Amino acid sequence: MKIKAIFSSRLSSEILSGNIQNMSLIRVLDYTVNEIPSKSEKFLIITKCEVVSPEHEEQIRDEVKQEDSEMGMLSKKPKLENEVNSENIKEAKGIFLKPKQEIVSKSAAQIIHEQHGNMAPSARMAMTRRVHPLVSLNPYQGNWTIKVRVTSKGNMRTYKNARGEGCVFNVELTDGDGTQIQATMFNEAAKKFYDRFELGKVYYISKGTLRVANKQFKTVQNDYEMTLNENSEVEEASDEAACIPETKFNFVPIDQLGPYVNSKDLVDVIGIVQSVSPTMSIRRKSNNETVPKRDIVVADETKKTVVVSLWNELATTVGQELQDIADKSPVVAIKSLKVGDFQGISLSTLGKSIVQVNPVISESKKLRNWYDSEGKETSMASVGSGLSPSTKSGGRSMYSDRVSLAHITSNPSLGEDKPAFFSIRAYISFIKPDQSMWYRACKTCNKKMTDALGGGYW
Known part of the structure; x- marks a missing residue:
């Protein structure tokens, strides 16, 4: 059978170079089927393929003719290459075309069958499955399979509700085009897939569901988010790892961090490590739990420095590695950082943050060359030194000039799109008499204390 196909722009170099030409034999690895309703016609959009052989014109023509004329009947044996009449060999002025080497005539089906049989099982499976790009998914699709790399993996968390x-x-997933999506797993699915998903590995995923992403909590640029249940299928694609890009960074220069202060947007930063502090223990107010923390100071070509707080495991693993090589001023790239207002502007890692030391990327090489040539002798200044976030970003925040209550009451839409921060100086005009403004609390954990019978508290 025949079907029309379109090559994606990524394959244009293969066509221009002559690797793919008329009557070439190719193996299609990734594709999407589109249908034109008005014409009742389908065509392939080929996003990835490899050339099997460019010299099978006679064999393929013979096989197509066989399928188009009568299915199931034996086709005529195609001519051997050495039987081609010498009159077909043309001579141009100054150019002599040599006859083709003698080869054994094989049909396209025979070639595919032989090469298919020599593949590893996972490669044969990858060749036969249809993979959808993330950008093509929507909540109304039925069956789909995606091939993605795990670029971020969160910790297992517990919750309690009604x-x-x-x-x-x-986890955050990235496909071959660089498109990202967040996938969430609950309860049995979380227990089933937590150990199976490994950071940096490539997987085939199917039987998941999509819904519109909650803008308040989404962490990637995608209109949808994915949910996997215990019936979803996750299979490692070890032979396909090279097809998916590694961690993708969108670096923000240190001197441009101001607009992100106290916002929900996360940033990626790359810089030269200036100093590394020892690990310290911090007690959380929420659950009284003690967690490790380590601060590092990084600088970039903007000649600004910023404090980055590494939390939990990052403080004890990567943080210790940075401390051991701090005298060499390593380059560090960090993905998904929260921008806070401590010391004007500061950065903190989250559970999903990724830290790479001396990453092999162009930005790292450029930064290293700058630092070795002039940066180490340059005077650096803290990005938040003497500046409030509002001054740095040019916008209103909790450090802006005070506003009046009328400013709030006269703007009903204030805070609808995103939280609004401001300072107010006012007098207390009324205190509710039937409700206490404070309570007795434990000195160590701040939990409320209740009067016990016979005196004392518990």
């Missing part, structure tokens, strides 16, 4: 207790974790 329906009971449970656990949840999420």
Whole structure:
């Protein structure tokens, strides 16, 4: 059978170079089927393929003729290459075309069958499955399979609500085009897939569901988010790892961090490590838990420095590695950082943050060359030194000039799109008499204390 196909722009170099030409034999690895309703016609959009052989014109023509004329009947044996009449060999002025070497005539089906049989099982599976790009997915699709790399993996978290207790974790996935999506798993699915998903590995995923992403909590640039349940299928694609890009960074220069202060947007930063502090223990107010923390100071070509707080495992693993090589001023690239207002502007890692030391990327090489040539002798200044976030970003924040209550009441839409921060100086005009403004609390954990019978508290 025949079907029309379109090559994606990424394959244009293969066509211009002559690797793909008329009657070439190719193996299609990734594709999408599109249908034109008005013409009842389907065509392939080929996004990835490889050339099997460019010299099978006679054999393929013979096979197509066989399928178009009568299915199931034996086709005529195609001519051997050495039987081609010498009159077909043309001579141009100054150019002599040599006859083709003698080869054994094989049909396209025979070639595919032989090469298919020599493949590893995972490669044969990858060749036969249809992979959808992330950009083509929507909540109304039925069956789909994606091939993605895990570029971020969150920790297993527990929750408790009216329906009971449970656990949840999420991963960020990236496909061959660089498109990202967040996938979340709850309870049984979380327990099933937490150990299976490994950071940096490539997987085939199917039987998941999509829904519109909550803009308040989404962490990647995608209109949808994915949910995987215990019936979803996740299979490692070890032979296909080279097809998917590694961690993709969108670096923000240190001197341009101001607009991100106290916002929900996360940033990626790359810089030269200037100093590394020892690990310290911090007690959380929410659950009284003690967690490790380590601060590092990084600088970039803007001649600005910023403090980055590494939390939990990053403080004890990567943080220790940075401390051991701090005298060599390593380059560090960090993905998904929260921008806070401590010391004017500061950065903190999250559970999903990724830290790479001396990454092999162009930005790292450029930064290293700058630092070795002039940066180490340059005077650096803290990006938040003497500046409030509002001054740095040019916008209103909790450090802006005070506003009046009328400013709030006269702007009903204030805070609808995103939280609004401001300072107010006012007098207390009324205190509700039936409600206390404070309570007795434990000195160590700040939990409320209740009067006990016979005196004392508990």
